[in-house]
Amino acid sequence: MTATAHEGARVADLLDGYAAGDFFFGTERRTLLGSGVDGALSERDPVVLAERVREALADPDVPLAAGILPFDTGPDATYPGHILLPREVRISGPAHPAAASLPQAGIGVPRSMRPVPEPAAHVAAVARAVEMLRDERLRKVVLARVLDLEFDEPIRPEAILRNLVRGNPAGFTFAAPLPGGSTFVGATPELLLSRYGDRVFSHPHAGSAPRSADPRIDAENARRLAESAKDRREHAVVIEDMVEVLRPFCTRLRVAPTEVVGTPTMWHLGTTVTGRLTDPSITALRLAAALHPTPAVCGTPTEAARRVVGELEPFDRGYYAGAVGWVDAAGDGEWAVAIRSAEAAERSLRLYAGGGIVADSDPEAELAETTAKFETVLRAMGLGHP
Numbered sequence: 268m269t270a271t272a273h274e275g276a277r278v279a280d281l282l283d284g285y286a287a288g289d290f291f292f293g294t295e296r297r298t299l300l301g302s303g304v305d306g307a308l309s310e311r312d313p314v315v316l317a318e319r320v321r322e323a324l325a326d327p328d329v330p331l332a333a334g335i336l337p338f339d340t341g342p343d344a345t346y347p348g349h350i351l352l353p354r355e356v357r358i359s360g361p362a363h364p365a366a367a368s369l370p371q372a373g374i375g376v377p378r379s380m381r382p383v384p385e386p387a388a389h390v391a392a393v394a395r396a397v398e399m400l401r402d403e404r405l406r407k408v409v410l411a412r413v414l415d416l417e418f419d420e421p422i423r424p425e426a427i428l429r430n431l432v433r434g435n436p437a438g439f440t441f442a443a444p445l446p447g448g449s450t451f452v453g454a455t456p457e458l459l460l461s462r463y464g465d466r467v468f469s470h471p472h473a474g475s476a477p478r479s480a481d482p483r484i485d486a487e488n489a490r491r492l493a494e495s496a497k498d499r500r501e502h503a504v505v506i507e508d509m510v511e512v513l514r515p516f517c518t519r520l521r522v523a524p525t526e527v528v529g530t531p532t533m534w535h536l537g538t539t540v541t542g543r544l545t546d547p548s549i550t551a552l553r554l555a556a557a558l559h560p561t562p563a564v565c566g567t568p569t570e571a572a573r574r575v576v577g578e579l580e581p582f583d584r585g586y587y588a589g590a591v592g593w594v595d596a597a598g599d600g601e602w603a604v605a606i607r608s609a610e611a612a613e614r615s616l617r618l619y620a621g622g623g624i625v626a627d628s629d630p631e632a633e634l635a636e637t638t639a640k641f642e643t644v645l646r647a648m649g650l651g652h653p
């Protein structure tokens with residue numbers, strides 16, 4: 268990262284320094300706060316956006332570019348990719364273990380909480396997707412639902428971010444400003460793509476089971492997930508597709524054995540994919556644009572699955588299941604999949620959760636999976652299960 272980035276701050280200082288409009292990205296390796304944002308690049312086509320960002324980073328006063336891509340990209344997309352050019356970037360080490368002892372920030376109680384669609388309608392949509400999956404052209408589709416919370420008082424995104432950081436020692440915790448003035452926050456376990464020099468990494472997740480406070484049930488859930496043929500299939504189509512996308516950009520692509528990985532709320536199947544970049548001018552954002560949306564959040568084949576998402580989900584995904592991260596002038600960067608997330612507006616919060624559907628998925632189990640996935644943000648709101 269370039270010289271204008273200030274290294275060595277404390278995580279608590281970065282959280283204290285964060286204000287809506289800034290960009291925050293915490294990982295297991297470091298925490299990054301971009302502020303003094305005086306420019307943003309908004310563009311619907313992510314490949315064009317990656318090129319515009321590369322050009323903007325030729326300015327030595329811009330230490331890096333950071334922001335978020337929406338789920339739907341391309342010339343006809345409703346929302347643009349939104350990449351900020353912060354004037355000041357502060358970096359500290361990883362938030363944990365220090366962040367675990369930060370006090371939980373207080374957040375008001377919502378006046379109302381409304382699922383969209385109603386749970387029974389989500390079950391029906393999953394059942395309909397299962398029928399569609401009998402058509403062998405469609406192999407997997409990811410269906411999501413939302414939870415809309417309304418508050419009497421203004422929401423403080425900085426308080427939600429603080430609690431997300433506190434409660435999620437691993438993975439990627441983020442806050443990114445959106446074009447309309449709201450903030451997209453979340454704590455995702457899933458690395459879409461990182462690039463350091465010629466090294467490329469990805470850590471796709473697909474296949475899920477809930478955590479349990481009872482250690483016996485918890486271990487049993489992980490064991491069942493590891494052995495689930497349905498979840499392994501759901502996972503395999505993601506890896507196959509991502510390897511195909513990365514192949515033209517990389518040599519020595521390696522796929523590690525699939526493992527069960529844990530977040531505080533979920534178990535997942537995860538696989539590390541690594542490669543060596545053949546052309547060093549290909550930036551982390553350009554690679555993220557090529558991979559997004561993966562079958563972990565959309566389905567496969569991509570266009571058919573995207574159509575089914577549009578047909579069966581009664582809301583717009585916006586920036587949910589997009590990509591959030593940063594890229595610097597060298598082309599290095601990290602982009603995470605923007606799940607376990609919510610959009611915070613003035614007095615409302617929209618939480619999102621989805622799950623991959625294959626031909627042998629059980630609609631009721633899929634509803635339960637989305638309920639469990641809402642927990643990441645609900646806990647940060649002080650509303651989750653203890």
Ligand SMILES: C=C(O[C@@H]1C=C(C(=O)O)C=C[C@H]1O)C(=O)O
Nearest residue numbers: 473474475563606620621622623
């Ligand atoms: C779509 C989400 O999660 C994705 C879907 C998963 C699944 O279907 O098992 C697992 C991890 C994520 O890639 C979400 O959390 O909203």
